Amino acid sequence: xxxxxxxxxxxVLVAFGLFMxxxxxxxxxxxxxxxHFDDAEQDYLLSNVGWLYFxxxxxxxxxxxxxxxxxxxxLKAGVFSSVIGAALIESNGVDYIDPTDMDATEARLIEQxxxxxxxxxxxxxxxxxxxxxxxxxxxxxxxxxxxxxxxxAGEGDAxxxxxxxxxxxVYISPLTNTTGIARxxxxxxxxxxxxxxxxxxxxxFEYDLGxxxxxxxxxxxxxxxxxxxxxxxxxxxxxxxxxxxxxxxxVNGTFVEFALLGDPVLSGxxxxxxxxxxxxVVVNFFEDTAVESGAPTAPTxxxxxxxxxxxxxxxxxxxxxxxxxxxxxxxxYSLNGRLVQTLVNGYQSAGTHSVxxxxxxxxxxxxSSGVYFYTLTSGNQTITKKMVLAK
Numbered sequence: 001x002x003x004x005x006x007x008x009x010x011x012v013l014v015a016f017g018l019f020m021x022x023x024x025x026x027x028x029x030x031x032x033x034x035x036h037f038d039d040a041e042q043d044y045l046l047s048n049v050g051w052l053y054f055x056x057x058x059x060x061x062x063x064x065x066x067x068x069x070x071x072x073x074x075l076k077a078g079v080f081s082s083v084i085g086a087a088l089i090e091s092n093g094v095d096y097i098d099p100t101d102m103d104a105t106e107a108r109l110i111e112q113x114x115x116x117x118x119x120x121x122x123x124x125x126x127x128x129x130x131x132x133x134x135x136x137x138x139x140x141x142x143x144x145x146x147x148x149x150x151x152x153a154g155e156g157d158a159x160x161x162x163x164x165x166x167x168x169x170v171y172i173s174p175l176t177n178t179t180g181i182a183r184x185x186x187x188x189x190x191x192x193x194x195x196x197x198x199x200x201x202x203x204x205f206e207y208d209l210g211x212x213x214x215x216x217x218x219x220x221x222x223x224x225x226x227x228x229x230x231x232x233x234x235x236x237x238x239x240x241x242x243x244x245x246x247x248x249x250x251v252n253g254t255f256v257e258f259a260l261l262g263d264p265v266l267s268g269x270x271x272x273x274x275x276x277x278x279x280x281v282v283v284n285f286f287e288d289t290a291v292e293s294g295a296p297t298a299p300t301x302x303x304x305x306x307x308x309x310x311x312x313x314x315x316x317x318x319x320x321x322x323x324x325x326x327x328x329x330x331x332x333y334s335l336n337g338r339l340v341q342t343l344v345n346g347y348q349s350a351g352t353h354s355v356x357x358x359x360x361x362x363x364x365x366x367x368s369s370g371v372y373f374y375t376l377t378s379g380n381q382t383i384t385k386k387m388v389l390a391k
Contacts, residue, residue: 028121029285029349030325033093036280038071045073049281050097050105051089052159062271063087077143077273079264084191085132085143085273088162088259090151093283106158117349118150118251119220121284123233124258127212127277128174134263142175143262143274144193149219150253160255163188167257168250169196170217170226174207181224181244191261199224200244212277220286222249233280256283285325285349304376304383307357311390314359314366318343320376320383321352329377330355335370343374359389 035049044066045051051073054060062078063086077087098105126145133142148167151160160167166185171193172178180201182193189195205228207213214233218225218240225240258278265273305319318330330344341362343355357374359367369391375384 027287029287032117032120032283032285032347033091034280034282035073035091036071037067037073037278039067045089046097046099047095049091050094051091052097053089054086060086062273065089068277071279073278074275075258075260075278076275077260077262077265078271079266079273083264085262085264085271086259087273087276088257088261089278090148090160090162090255090257092159092255109158117285117347118253119286119349120149121219121286122147122149122217122256122281123214123284124281125212125214125279126172126258127279128172128207128209129275129277131174131209131260131274132262132265133175134265137263139262141173141178143260145172145174145276146170146190146257146259146261147215147217148255148257148259149217150250151255151257152250152253153255160257162190162257162259166250167253168219168224168246170215171201172207172215172228174209177203177206179203179205179226179228179241181226181242183246183250190259199246200242202242205241212279221251222246256281287350302376302378302381302383304374304385306385307374307387311388312359313389313391316357316359316387317354318357318374319352319354322348322350322378325349326378328353329375331375331377332357333373333375335372340367340372357387 033049039048053065054063060078060080064074064076066074068074075087075089077085080086092109094109124147128145131143133140146169148162148169151167152165153160154165164187166183168183171180171182178201181199182196183199184190184196211230214229214236216227222245224246225243227237227240229235229237260274260276262274264271301321302323303321307316307318309316320330322328325348328344328346328348329342331342332340334340341357341360343357361367367389369389372387372389373384374387375382
């Protein structure tokens with residue numbers, strides 16, 4: 001029988017919720033989104049949390065993605081571009097993916113583009129069921145696994161292209177007992193670990209095929225950590241397997257991905273790829289993602305500050321604070337009440353945030369001089385203030 005890891009996780013987050021970074025003590029906060037692959041319909045990971053995955057239209061042939069009878073996600077690698085074995089899924093926690101109406105799905109993904117805070121903790125359970133070394137292949141260490149975070153979609157795209165867009169990853173090579181943290185971006189760079197920017201590697205944890213492992217991936221500003229353990233969530237070790245700092249951090253991005261990548265494995269001419277089981281994916285906020293040094297402070301009110309500078313030309317900064325994590329909208333309106341630009345529309349953590357208004361509308365048109373209003377809305381609360389664009 002499947003364990004109720006949702007309840008166990010509530011205990012784990014209370015018992016082990018305090019982490020230390022160079023910024024001071026950071027406490028794990030609310031769950032941004034989670035998926036325990038327990039959809040009643042067993043509809044191939046399309047609801048509960050909607051996962052994007054790829055097929056023949058993306059030049060990936062033979063990949064298998066499904067929810068198993070015992071409520072786990074099963075991935076079997078197909079063949080990408082005839083030369084790479086690949087299985088991958090990605091999500092920003094959107095509630096549903098409709099493959100028959102991708103226009104509506106993409107509109108919802110864009111609407112939720114800020115749903116995930118880039119400062120996050122990702123915990124999941126992974127079981128490497130089949131990992132292959134292909135004689136004479138380009139991956140002599142065998143197929144490798146990645147969990148990507150802070151994935152960025154290209155400009156104007158609803159979701160990232162994992163073969164092009166940037167990400168931070170936990171890398172696991174199960175056959176060489178190698179665990180690493182890296183970042184990369186660029187066309188097909190995901191397929192070439194030698195071209196990644198490596199932040200750290202360890203061979204201190206030994207993997208076996210067919211064994212479920214817990215992995216925790218921590219991203220807070222420039223600090224990144226990973227730990228791996230076997231057993232129950234409550235068996236989590238105190239020590240991190242890897243702790244690194246990115247000297248040039250990129251603290252944005254909204255998607256998470258999981259993937260197996262390696263040489264194609266064939267049975268005759270048909271894909272017979274490597275396999276993994278994924279389960280109990282939980283993505284958490286930090287209590288305060290705005291503090292970068294000193295002790296974290298929690299805001300005591302829902303507040304919108306005066307923009308600065310004001311008057312401004314061509315841009316101004318708007319700061320605001322949230323007492324609790326919630327869906328937030330920051331909009332700019334003209335004097336006659338027309339929506340000019342949506343600056344923020346998504347789920348954000350408690351803390352102090354800022355956004356820059358660059359004096360253009362949503363279509364990219366440069367605005368004329370005059371009085372504009374900006375609003376902060378969260379739940380049933382709205383605050384409005386005035387600013388002046390002076391050229």
